Amino acid sequence: MKRSKIKTILIGLGRIGSSLETDPFRKKPCTHMGVLQSDWGKEKFEFILGLDSDQKKCESFQSFWKTQAERVDCDPKKVKFPKSVQLAVISTPSVFHEEWATHCIIEGIPNLLIEKPVALSESGAKRIQKLASQHNTRIWINHERRYHPSYLFVKDQLTKGNFGNLKSIRASVFTSAKNPGLAFSKLGGGPLLHDGTHAVDLLHWLIGKPKLMEAKLERPKKGAIESRAVAWFRSKTGVDVFLDVSGDRKYFQFELDLHTDSHRIICSNDGFQFFQSESSKLYKGFQSLSPYEPPGFPNPKTANAFLGIYEEISQVIMGKKQTMEGTLSDNIEILNMIESIYRRKK
Secondary structure (H helix, E strand, C coil), X not given: CCCCCEEEEEECCCCCCCHHHHCCXXXXXXXHHHHHCCHHHHHHEEEEEEEECCHHHHHHHHHHHCCCEEECCXXXXXXXXXXXXXEEEECCCHHHHHHHHHHHHHCCCCEEEECCCCCCCHHHHHHHHHHHHHHCCEEEECCHHHHCHHHHHHHHHHHHCCCCCEEEEEEEEEEECCCCCCCCECCCECHHHHXXXXXXXXXXXXXXXXXXXXXXXXXXXXXXXXXEEEEEEECCCCCEEEEEEECEXXXXXXXXXXXXXXXXXXXXXXXXXXXXXXXXXXXXXXEEEEECCCCCCCCXXXXXXXXXXXXXXXXXXXXXXXXXXXXXXXXXXHHHHHHHHHHCCC
């Protein structure tokens, strides 16, 4: 018997929804539509329709993917969906996430995948959670690094104690507000909410919700969105976390630098590096960190986070899996961590 495919719509046909698939340097698939139209995706999902309020994006989408797209009103309440939809992917700008999620839930779509952040505030995320609970709607948030084989490997090895006892983490997210993106835009939030949310998510994933010890915000002018956010957190087990997020750099850099009592692990958009304690070749009687590659580390050329989250979605919808990674409850705590930095600003 042939398995039925998951009928899917895509709301928002911009960068992460579709257009980044034309970036020659990115590992494919790297967008929602890229997954849905891949050979792997076509076996599990049936793409029905793309929606956007921008006519040019609809035309570009149709031309590239050779499939249907419709221009819709900016007000989600005026939009009607096909009754057969099982999954809605919301990849609009952040400011519209809550409105579209609310409309999809009320219209009876049973499964949603929402781009990060799920809402612009903790209270907005809680409203979505309450409504989803009332309608039995399942929601995933696209913090895709949780599904990346390399990050999964690091977490697994930490959990097993193979990297020693975690002591501290330095997390940095540096980007440019003007090239390419939305770091200082009302549509994207500041760099902490727009880009830093990925780092905060991974911190929450690795050590749970830590306590904020200190924080500082820098703003280009009074009342403006921050240009930099710096924070110090401490976990319940005593792991210190130092977070530095800035939108005024001339480059993009995402990095977690983890230190245990015996290892150092660098998780970066430039790749992963591993170091372990060995007898020093520089100082007699000392131990130094030496680079090595741990056995079982995934092949970077084949690792893809987007396929991971869609695989989980398909398994849950088909009843093959019960648990979900990166729950809405997790994301409420992540937004609480971000908002605690804004409240604690110096």
